[in-house]
Amino acid sequence: MSEPNQPGSRVLHVFNNILANTTEAAELPPEVPSRRWMYWQMTLAVTKKVAHAPFSIHTWAALRRTVLANILPDNIVYRYKAYQRGECNRCGLCCKIQFQCPFFVDEGPFNTHCSIYTTPSAPQACLKFPLDPMDLRLLQREVGNACTFYYEGAPQTLSILEFVKLYTQGVRQQFAKRKLKEAPDSGD
Ligand code: SF4
Numbered sequence: 755m756s757e758p759n760q761p762g763s764r765v766l767h768v769f770n771n772i773l774a775n776t777t778e779a780a781e782l783p784p785e786v787p788s789r790r791w792m793y794w795q796m797t798l799a800v801t802k803k804v805a806h807a808p809f810s811i812h813t814w815a816a817l818r819r820t821v822l823a824n825i826l827p828d829n830i831v832y833r834y835k836a837y838q839r840g841e842c843n844r845c846g847l848c849c850k851i852q853f854q855c856p857f858f859v860d861e862g863p864f865n866t867h868c869s870i871y872t873t874p875s876a877p878q879a880c881l882k883f884p885l886d887p888m889d890l891r892l893l894q895r896e897v898g899n900a901c902t903f904y905y906e907g908a909p910q911t912l913s914i915l916e917f918v919k920l921y922t923q924g925v926r927q928q929f930a931k932r933k934l935k936e937a938p939d940s941g942d
C-alpha cells in the first residue's frame with residue numbers, strides 16, 4: 755500500500771534499518787498490541803516471504819525494493835517521483851500478495867489502510883513504493899495491473915560516474931540532515 759508521497763515529512767536516513775532509529779520512543783497505534791507482537795509479526799512476514807522465494811518472483815521484487823529503499827539516498831531513490839502519476843486508491847491488493855500482511859486493516863472495498871504506515875516502524879519498501887517503473891511493473895504483475903500508479907516520462911539515464919557523484923552528494927546531504935535533526939535545540 756502506498757500513500758501520497760511527502761518526502762519532507764520525515765527524515766529518511768541512508769541505511770535506515772542499520773543505523774539506530776527512534777522506534778523506541780514512538781507510540782504504538784491502537785491496532786498494535788505491543789512492540790514485541792509487532793516485531794514477531796514482522797519476523798513471521800519476512801520468513802513467509804523468504805519461503806516463497808523459490809516459487810514467486812514477488813519475493814525478489816520485494817527484496818529489490820527493500821534493499822534500494824534502504825541503501826539509496828533520497829536524491830536517487832526519489833528520482834522517479836516527478837514522473838509518477840496516479841494516486842493510491844486503497845484497494846489494498848499490494849498488501850495481500852503471497853499472504854495478507856499482519857498490519858493490513860480492511861474496512862471495506864477501497865477503504866483499507868496500514869496500521870503502521872505513519873509510525874517509524876513502517877517498512878521503507880512500503881513508504882517509498884513505487885521506486886521506479888520496474889518496481890511498479892513487478893507489482894502490477896501480481897495484482898493484475900490494478901494498481902493506479904503509473905509513470906509519464908523518465909529522468910535521464912545516469913552513467914556510472916554520474917551515479918557515483920549523485921550517490922556521494924546524497925549521502926553527504928543525508929548525514930548533514932541527520933546531524934541537524936540530532937543537534938540539541940539551541941533555543942534562544
Ligand atoms: S506494512 Fe503491510 S499493511 Fe503496511 S503498507 Fe506494508 S504491506 Fe501494506
Ligand code: SF4
Nearest residue numbers: 756842843846848901
Ligand atoms: S495496489 Fe492498491 S493499495 Fe497498493 S499502492 Fe496500488 S492502488 Fe494503492
